[in-house]
Amino acid sequence: MARIGVIALQGDVSEHVLAMQKALQGKGEVIEIRKAGLIAGCSGLVLPGGESTTISRQLANSGMTEELKAAAKAGVPILATCAGLVLVSKDIGGEAKVKPLGLMDIKIDRNAFGPQRESFETDLQVAGFEKPYRAIFIRAPAIAAAGAGVQVLARVGEAIVAARQKNLLALAFHPELTDDTRFHQIFLKMLEA
């Protein structure tokens, strides 16, 4: 049975837990991970939205950084949203405030769309989806450049906002804030692989 761990250091953790439970439909459990020692027991992981500077600092303090890197390397599927997207990246463009985990071959433009005033909802065209996907962007980052091994799933203008690289699914928006579980379904399929 699937056991999904939501990294619960800061951000919209309970929303992620509920959205994942809904997607699982009883075929697995969701746990909140607030300290080291629990990541190894999970078949999938979620890095939620929140403030990437805060989460990055807490990850380092909690000793979870190495555990997360090891899980990613071992092929454990990771769903990273918004701040999570920043954290899984290799390169955040010279900013020293956040130490990314360097798991995914992408370059991030943090807060690519401006302050909260510029936060938006939009219908995204997503590779592999029949109908558009309503996406919620909140002070969102974007992927400015992606390596050859990264599959681009959606864009807003030029900016890449959804991408996949092997066991990593990274989204600039918040699938946990809407009822549409299609990205969660992709993630759960990754668990079966």
Next chain:
Amino acid sequence: MELENLRFGTELLKRGFAKMQKGGVIMDVTTPDQAIIAEEAGAVAVMALHAVPADIRKMGGVARMADPAIIEAIIDAVTIPVMAKARIGHFVEAQILEALGVDMVDESEVLTPADEFHIEKTKFTIPFVCGARNLGEACRRIKEGAAMIRTKGEAGTGDVSQAVLHMRMIQGQIRSLKGMDDLQLMEAAREIEADLDLVRECARMQRLPVVNFAAGGVATPADAALMMQLGADGVFVGSGIFKSETPAAMATAIVQAVHHYDDPKLLAEVSKGLGAAMKGLDAASIPAAEALQTRGW
């Protein structure tokens, strides 16, 4: 991608912004240097002010929105969200803050109220946080468009007792709605002068439908953890950091305390050697006319 396809300032975006702050500490700052200290300590956002509440209390006079130049300098100094306070009912101060690129407005009783009515917050693109002492106040603010609630507490005192009182009041009132039938909910809504749909929602969810932070008197890591154990989604710290002896260490410790609020051993560890907390003021000693929490309704 058609740009006209984008929608801004929806309820979901406003409440969603507040959700991203959960489990975090929002710190009052008056200079870019303080904002950088707050960010480095792990704050999820800063509140840009011309003076912290303890000083506003001391100075007396009319307290207004901060100088836009200070707010701009603080926005430029950090990458975390920047909030700023507008007077209760002063919708033009709020318009100015929105134009400056502030991420959230605190319609705050710490400043001198401009109107007996609060701001019509649904008209704005950016979200608002408002103070509340009880469920009725919280629901009225949410109905006006607040995307986040915080306890009023008694700002600038460093005395956590009023924040505790207000948090217990809101939680207790929500618990009392449990199991009521719709007629009883109608009666309850009338009694607390709140919108019925919101009261129904609180009864069903057994919490406020928006993020609920603690504020108004949090001065130590233990205070912050206390508010979290009482059910706060996060904590605002006003004067508590930069009125303490060691602001950077205090800021870091309070962030740790909010993350590990239910781990007393860790709380003991992070509380060590912080020097004196802000001196503070016993909230019970404040004459009724000087209390900030009774501003607004």
